[in-house]
Amino acid sequence: MRLWRAAVGIGGVAVVVYAVLPADAVTLRNVWYVAVEVAAIAAILTGVRRYRPELSRGWLLIAAGFSVFLVGDALWTIYEIEGRDPFPSPADAFYLAGYPLLAAGLVVAIARRAQQGRDRRALIDAALVTVTVALVSWVYIIQPALGDDDLSAFETVVTIAYPIGDLLLLAVAGRFVMGTRWNVPSLRLLVAGLALMLGGDLAYSLDLLGRFASNLQVADTLLMGSVVLIGLAGLHPSLTELTTMTRPERPADTVVRVALLVGLALVPPALLLVDSLSDEPLHIPATFAAMVIVIALVVTRLTQMTSAARRSADREAALSRYAAALLRSRGRDELLAVAERAATELARGAEAHVVNRDAGPPWSAFAAPVEVRGEVVAELDADREAAASRSVRDSLRTVAAQLSLALEREELLMAERETAKSLGAQNERLLELDRMKDQFVSSVSHELRTPLTSMVGYLEIILDGEAGQLNAEQIHFLEIVNRNCLRLVRLIEDILFVSRLDAGRFSLERRPVDLGRLAAEAVQSAGPAAQARRIELQLTVDDGLRPLDADATRLTQMLDNLISNAIKFTPEDGTVSVRLSHNDGSERLQVADTGVGIPEDELGRLFDRFFRASTSSSAQGTGLGLPIVKAIVEAHGGAIAVESRLGAGTTFTVDLPLEQGAQAKEGAGDGARIRA
Amino acid sequence: MTEHGSVREQPVVLAADDDEDILELVAFRLERSGYTVVCARDGEQALALARAERPDVAVLDVMMPKLDGFELTRRLRAEEATREMPIILLTARAQDADLEQGFAAGADDYIRKPFSPQELRTRVQAMLGRR
Numbered sequence: 001m002r003l004w005r006a007a008v009g010i011g012g013v014a015v016v017v018y019a020v021l022p023a024d025a026v027t028l029r030n031v032w033y034v035a036v037e038v039a040a041i042a043a044i045l046t047g048v049r050r051y052r053p054e055l056s057r058g059w060l061l062i063a064a065g066f067s068v069f070l071v072g073d074a075l076w077t078i079y080e081i082e083g084r085d086p087f088p089s090p091a092d093a094f095y096l097a098g099y100p101l102l103a104a105g106l107v108v109a110i111a112r113r114a115q116q117g118r119d120r121r122a123l124i125d126a127a128l129v130t131v132t133v134a135l136v137s138w139v140y141i142i143q144p145a146l147g148d149d150d151l152s153a154f155e156t157v158v159t160i161a162y163p164i165g166d167l168l169l170l171a172v173a174g175r176f177v178m179g180t181r182w183n184v185p186s187l188r189l190l191v192a193g194l195a196l197m198l199g200g201d202l203a204y205s206l207d208l209l210g211r212f213a214s215n216l217q218v219a220d221t222l223l224m225g226s227v228v229l230i231g232l233a234g235l236h237p238s239l240t241e242l243t244t245m246t247r248p249e250r251p252a253d254t255v256v257r258v259a260l261l262v263g264l265a266l267v268p269p270a271l272l273l274v275d276s277l278s279d280e281p282l283h284i285p286a287t288f289a290a291m292v293i294v295i296a297l298v299v300t301r302l303t304q305m306t307s308a309a310r311r312s313a314d315r316e317a318a319l320s321r322y323a324a325a326l327l328r329s330r331g332r333d334e335l336l337a338v339a340e341r342a343a344t345e346l347a348r349g350a351e352a353h354v355v356n357r358d359a360g361p362p363w364s365a366f367a368a369p370v371e372v373r374g375e376v377v378a379e380l381d382a383d384r385e386a387a388a389s390r391s392v393r394d395s396l397r398t399v400a401a402q403l404s405l406a407l408e409r410e411e412l413l414m415a416e417r418e419t420a421k422s423l424g425a426q427n428e429r430l431l432e433l434d435r436m437k438d439q440f441v442s443s444v445s446h447e448l449r450t451p452l453t454s455m456v457g458y459l460e461i462i463l464d465g466e467a468g469q470l471n472a473e474q475i476h477f478l479e480i481v482n483r484n485c486l487r488l489v490r491l492i493e494d495i496l497f498v499s500r501l502d503a504g505r506f507s508l509e510r511r512p513v514d515l516g517r518l519a520a521e522a523v524q525s526a527g528p529a530a531q532a533r534r535i536e537l538q539l540t541v542d543d544g545l546r547p548l549d550a551d552a553t554r555l556t557q558m559l560d561n562l563i564s565n566a567i568k569f570t571p572e573d574g575t576v577s578v579r580l581s582h583n584d585g586s587e588r589l590q591v592a593d594t595g596v597g598i599p600e601d602e603l604g605r606l607f608d609r610f611f612r613a614s615t616s617s618s619a620q621g622t623g624l625g626l627p628i629v630k631a632i633v634e635a636h637g638g639a640i641a642v643e644s645r646l647g648a649g650t651t652f653t654v655d656l657p658l659e660q661g662a663q664a665k666e667g668a669g670d671g672a673r674i675r676a
Numbered sequence: 677m678t679e680h681g682s683v684r685e686q687p688v689v690l691a692a693d694d695d696e697d698i699l700e701l702v703a704f705r706l707e708r709s710g711y712t713v714v715c716a717r718d719g720e721q722a723l724a725l726a727r728a729e730r731p732d733v734a735v736l737d738v739m740m741p742k743l744d745g746f747e748l749t750r751r752l753r754a755e756e757a758t759r760e761m762p763i764i765l766l767t768a769r770a771q772d773a774d775l776e777q778g779f780a781a782g783a784d785d786y787i788r789k790p791f792s793p794q795e796l797r798t799r800v801q802a803m804l805g806r807r
Contacts, residue, residue: 445768446739446768449768449789449790450695450698450768450789451697452789452790453695453698453701453768453789453790453791454695454697454698454701455790456790456791456792457698457701457705457790457791457792457793458697458701460792460793460794461701461704461705461793464794466704466708485790489790
């Protein structure tokens with residue numbers, strides 16, 4: 001790069017020096033020009049040697065073109081030193097030979113870059129530029145030369161040959177410029193150099209015909225600039241990219257390009273206008289011919305644009321149609337079939353197929369990968385010929401991407417289905433286990449009850465004295481046995497109840513229930529137990545209690561549990577009072593005792609299964625009574641609360657809502673209204 | 677054994693249970709209370725005895741081999757001779773659904789195990805008095 005920068009500096013100085021050299025220093029100017037030319041050729045050769053472009057032929061041809069110019073210039077220098085101005089001369093032959101060489105150099109580069117597909121747009125655009133410039137050349141250079149009686153036939157031919165050489169260069173360079181991107185510095189320099197060269201030649205041609213009163217110094221400076229720029233282009237490292245086979249990046253039709261097309265199409269009529277305004281003879285045939293060609297090219301170009309737009313729209317429509325089809329399809333085989341149909345349609349009939357990754361080679365280099373979770377599972381391919389087209393490759397890639405997504409989705413769905421199935425099976429197993437547990441508890445309680453039936457029954461008979469008289473001690477002991485048997489029976493009942501609660505098979509049979517009557521019965525049946533411990537059992541029922549919609553059996557169970565609990569934990573000579581009252585749309589049951597009480601930090605766990613308060617050591621129980629009471633209360637939509645003071649007693653408060661039926665029907669959302 | 681149609685001195689009770697101890701308990705209690713008790717150890721035997729003895733009341737266990745108490749009740753209700761015979765079911769299965777099934781089969785009363793022998797006697801008396 002340092003070399004290149006130095007070359008830029010030298011080139012700039014060379015051009016400036018040349019521009020300021022006095023016009024009469026003919027020899028110095030010519031020698032200077034030739035020296036710069038030699039330097040430019042050396043720069044190109046250095047660049048080629050240094051950076052080794054893939055196809056050095058192109059650059060070597062350009063260098064050869066410059067060399068031929070150099071010879072012409074050297075000859076010309078000799079003529080000028082000798083004070084001669086021959087026309088035509090051998091120098092002209094060398095000059096004219098340079099154009100085809102330069103054009104050939106560009107063709108090599110274009111051919112290489114265009115190898116991956118023809119670019120008709122660039123071709124047409126270059127043709128448009130060439131035809132328009134040709135028209136201008138014809139009108140202002142060639143036709144005047146043909147009509148110039150001062151020129152001999154040979155002189156006329158040589159005069160015309162220059163603009164024709166320029167046109168050749170322009171046509172090739174135009175194609176070169178149109179079909180590529182402007183992101184390569186070497187390319188920009190080359191194109192700028194060619195433009196200066198054409199400008200210089202134009203100035204020369206006009207001068208030759210006496211139409212342009214310029215001094216030739218400007219023309220020469222332009223040509224010198226072109227020599228420097230092309231030399232620099234050959235020395236820049238990016239020269240390799242000009243002849244490297246790259247993926248053709250076709251720029252879309254930009255506004256600039258369309259404006260250029262329109263501008264070119266307007267040149268022929270503009271010429272006619274200028275000519276008629278300046279009273280020049282109108283060049284009708286040439287202008288007309290050029291106009292026809294320009295219009296034909298522009299129409300072709302526009303047709304191309306619209307058909308490209310239509311194809312792109314068709315392609316979008318087909319893609320979205322197949323995307324929807326892929327979404328609707330189920331199963332790998334169906335998805336692959338849809339994708340193949342899509343790719344075949346988009347590849348314009350060239351048959352496309354999905355190749356399994358494990359099917360082995362060969363795959364074409366253009367096959368599009370189908371990936372599921374980052375792993376290539378297959379490839380989408382089309383006939384080799386079709387796959388070489390860029391739009392087909394794009395389509396294959398798009399369809400492959402859609403297929404990838406569809407396959408991934410399919411896999412997720414399958415996994416989800418599997419999960420649901422296994423969850424269902426697991427749920428089934430759990431339900432079965434639950435049924436077995438329930439069955440087990442039920443059979444165990446049955447099996448336990450049968451021997452207890454004999455024990456309890458025979459005990460009663462013995463205690464009734466039916467099997468002979470017993471002494472007081474025997475009776476006392478047998479009563480202990482009896483009490484414990486009954487306790488076992490209760491324990492079995494409670495376990496069975498809790499098990500049904502857990503299994504969700506606990507339901508209420510609601511009927512209108514008179515809570516006062518149930519309480520009276522419960523108090524009555526607890527009477528003997530209370531009397532045995534000289535505990536006063538009181539019942540207070542407020543007037544106007546309304547019937548509850550409730551399960552009488554369960555409410556009795558609840559009352560029995562609460563009352564027997566209270567008796568159990570109350571010392572002799574204590575009091576247990578049962579009270580029924582109204583409370584805000586519910587009936588309130590309170591069972592209060594003057595018992596041992598429950599420590600405050602244990603109240604929260606009081607309704608836990610098998611929890612025993614530290615103060616309950618003296619009493620017997622299953623540890624299931626209060627959890628069962630709570631379950632019954634809550635099944636009725638009610639609430640239970642407990643208050644206790646150690647050594648002073650405990651009060652359980654149960655609130656049972658009056659409108660349980662309504663609450664159950666209307667759902668929890670109306671809870672607030674019912675409570676209010 | 678008493679002749680069919682003759683006036684029996686004591687009411688006859690058919691007791692059926694596969695548990696020998698319970699069967700003896702039922703028989704003891706009821707015999708002490710002045711009934712004649714015929715005992716069966718399974719459902720089929722109970723059916724045969726019911727046909728042969730025409731008992732005045734039957735106390736049947738639900739869970740019995742060969743023929744369970746529900747099915748036995750249905751058969752007894754289906755036969756002319758035993759259609760009106762009061763039936764009390766004894767069961768250790770304490771669920772409400774069982775209770776309903778018993779009444780649906782045609783039982784008149786239902787006693788849960790474990791039961792008080794006194795209570796059994798009271799119920800049997802009630803059945804006989806009702807007739």
